[in-house]
Amino acid sequence: MKYLEDAVVVSNREIRPGIWSMWLRSPQICAATLPGQFVHVKVDASLTPLLRRPLSIGRVHGDQLELVWRVVGTGTDMLTDVRPGVTLNLLGPLGQPxxxxxxxxxxxxxxxxxxxxxxxxxxxxxxxxxxxxxxxxxxxxxxxxxxxxxxxxxxxxxxxxxxxxxxxxxxxxxxxxxxxxxxxxxxxxxxxxxxxxxxxxxxxxxxxxxxxxxxxxxxxxLEQQMGCGVGVCQGCAVIVEGGDTPYQLVCSDGPVFPLAAVHPPGVA
Amino acid sequence: MTATASPDLSVILGSLSLHNPLLAASGCFGYGTEYDDVADRDNLGGFITKSISLAPWKGNDPPRLTEVSPGLLNSIGLANMGVEKFANEVAPQIVTGKSKAIVSVACKVMEEYEEVVALLEDVEGIAGYELNISCPNVKEGGMAFCLNPNITEELVARVRKRTNRWITTKLTPNMTSVSQGALASEAGGADAVSLINTLVGMAVDWKSRRPKLATITGGYSGPPIKPVALAKVWEVWNAVKIPIIGIGGITNWKDVVEFMIVGASAVQIGTALYADPNLPGQIAADLREYMRNEGVGSLSELTGSLKTDRGAMVGVPA
Missing domain, CATH: 3.40.50.80 (Nucleotide-binding domain of ferredoxin-NADP reductase (FNR) module)
Structure with a gap:
């Protein structure tokens, strides 16, 4: 079962230069998730960034989960401005554990x-x-x-x-x-x-x-740029051996795959 | 609740009735069931499935997608499971409920369009077909069907002979006159036209000097294309008599109203669904509020209601 949940930010801090850790209270997702799954984060209510940002679920303690990311662009930078008490809309848990x-x-x-x-x-x-x-x-x-x-x-x-x-x-x-x-x-x-x-x-x-x-x-x-996060847009394809087609989707077939079967993008 | 407290959002597009004018655009709502956990499909008047081809298609090489904020560039390449699996395993699940299931069809040659539609005729409950003749991301077929009005007309006429169901064609903005494609669709027997598909676009990494998509160019969608889409809908409104479904960058109720004012009878929501699969429910609620506040009795009165002093300034074929 997937949820769209307004998660309350409990803490948000820079743990290393450019690397951030955020804890959020997200009872439905915490109860449903397993190691290896991810959440698709609505960074801001505006149109920038347009898409959600996929982040692996780190630690899960009770009804709280941890997200850890490195600032690499607009979306991940905007996440550093989020203060405790604010809600972020999460779609998850997503993917195969x-x-x-x-x-x-x-x-x-x-x-x-x-x-x-x-x-x-x-x-x-x-x-x-x-x-x-x-x-x-x-x-x-x-x-x-x-x-x-x-x-x-x-x-x-x-x-x-x-x-x-x-x-x-x-x-x-x-x-x-x-x-x-x-x-x-x-x-x-x-x-x-x-x-x-x-x-x-x-x-x-x-x-x-x-x-x-x-x-x-x-x-x-694996990680890959994503659109929907649920297998709809087919944007996050990677080359994986052993499926019906040469490609599988990181968001819904993965992100976990057999180590021996995966190929980097552009190398068939 | 009084009747006026809950305005009726229904619209009629020829033989197709929708309980509201909001459709999910092809490629942005999967096969129809993927969002079931988190979004009520019935918030939509209908939805267009991912394009279905005769045989399964694997799609293009990755990377297939890159955000060009606040827009999206993609080169998915119509990856899909093929008509046989779709008809047997998926279609029966999507024809329930009050949201109308419209199947998008995309093929390499005309005969395959006829064959796919003929196979789907056996599936009860499908409300109609959207012929995707405008995908910029495939080497064969795709946009080529739309660029030549004679081919468009012949294709629609051939599919028309195979079905009594409602048909719309999805048109490309990547041609000099989109109304040529709309007129050809109308002449071929289409019940409606859908526009616009994505604009051909490109993104480059300045540092590596490499394209951000494996296919180099892709299709650009999202809020930045709305002005282009509005202009194309207005052009087509002045050219054809069949209903128009407006598509391009819709993210809120005002966008919907604007598309209807320039000639659309319904709209499709696309890229914005990725960020918020519940957007149609919100827009439907906002549209009711708008109708109450503005005293709009029926959404159909909006269609083509643009107020101009000088008439259509666009080139309309005689």
Missing amino acids: FTREVNASHRVLVGGGLGLPPLVYLYEWFREHDLPVTLHLGVSGRADIPLAEDDPLLNEIEITAENGEGFRKGLVTEPVLEQLQALETDGSLGSTALYSCGPWGLVNALQRTIPHSQLKLAEVS
Whole structure:
């Protein structure tokens, strides 16, 4: 069930330069949503921006949900001006969630930069269900971490930064590969589930470097410019193998797809 | 509630009666059921489905869509499930309720239009057809059917022989004289004309020097095209006798009234539905308020009521 809900903004703050976190009270959507889904946000009642903005649902605590975004244009910039107490109209929850693999022996979550928020939601879901889970995050440096400096999660997850800056220095695929190799050694690779979200560079690197065909499950959540968010306009097509056509819609067929099946735009 | 407290929004377009003049434009309301969770379909007088072709179409390469605020540029390319699946699986779900289901048809050759309509004749409850002869985003067919009035007339006449249902043609603004297409539609036996489809447009990333759509050019829609649409509707109002459905950039009740004043008997709401699928309900309520406040007894009295001192200034074919 999808809802059009006027959600009340509880807090809105800049957690890193240009990266914002907003909590909203949205009881209907919070009750219906699952990790991997998103909301389509009406940024302003005016005609600018014309379209809603799709944002992954980050943490869900009770009747409140978190949205995290980087300012990249008019719509995301306007969201930074929204004050607590104001309502934003949300359409959601939208899209297909991650497969919540409860029978896996291990769950490896891999986020790249702003790809982290939906994985935080998934991470907390697994933790609540007492299921073993590791969350990896890859960033350029500290300024790209989509968590506030006082966020307890900062000390729970495995962070790899290209610049180092006190974290493991390098690419996030390196510790992920090490963990998968260890799982292979103890014979549990085939019962491991991998979930990822991040820029195409990360998606391609995971496709190339990890033995995803040997895993129990390997999924990726994609983003794409969207019109309607519900499969009406067919604007958010991506190239995905295994469907009736070469294309699938990020908004309604996805955003979660099998890692091995997706192709970057323009590369068939 | 007294009768005057709830003005009647109904309009009549030839053989098609609508409980209000608000239709959802093709491509902006899916196959008809996608918004059911969040919007009451019956707030619409009717809706035009996504264009249906004979075989399924995969659509164009991504990226297919980019916002050129406050407008939208798209190159979807009429991706659709094809008539067989539509007729068997979808159509029976959309012909219930008081909102009229009108099926948009888009094909590559004339014979396919005839075949698709013939197949849809077996589905009870479809109120009519909108022949999409104006899509700027497909290589074959599409806009080419509209650019040549002789072809338009022949196509409409051929489809006319296949159905007694109501037919409208969707016309392009991307030609010198849209009234040529309207006159050809009328001559071929169309019950109405719908205009305008999107304007050919383009968006470029100045930094990468790449087009923002994979197809380079696309169709431009949204609020910025309203003045163009109003001018085209006014031109066609002065050319044909069949009803006109106005389309282009409608976001509120005043836009609807303006389209009717320049000649439309009904309107289609398009791009704005993406932002607010409940917009038709709001506009319908606002139109009732307008009728009460302005003492308008029937919306049909608006159609073509533009007050001019100098008559039509547009080129109307003799």
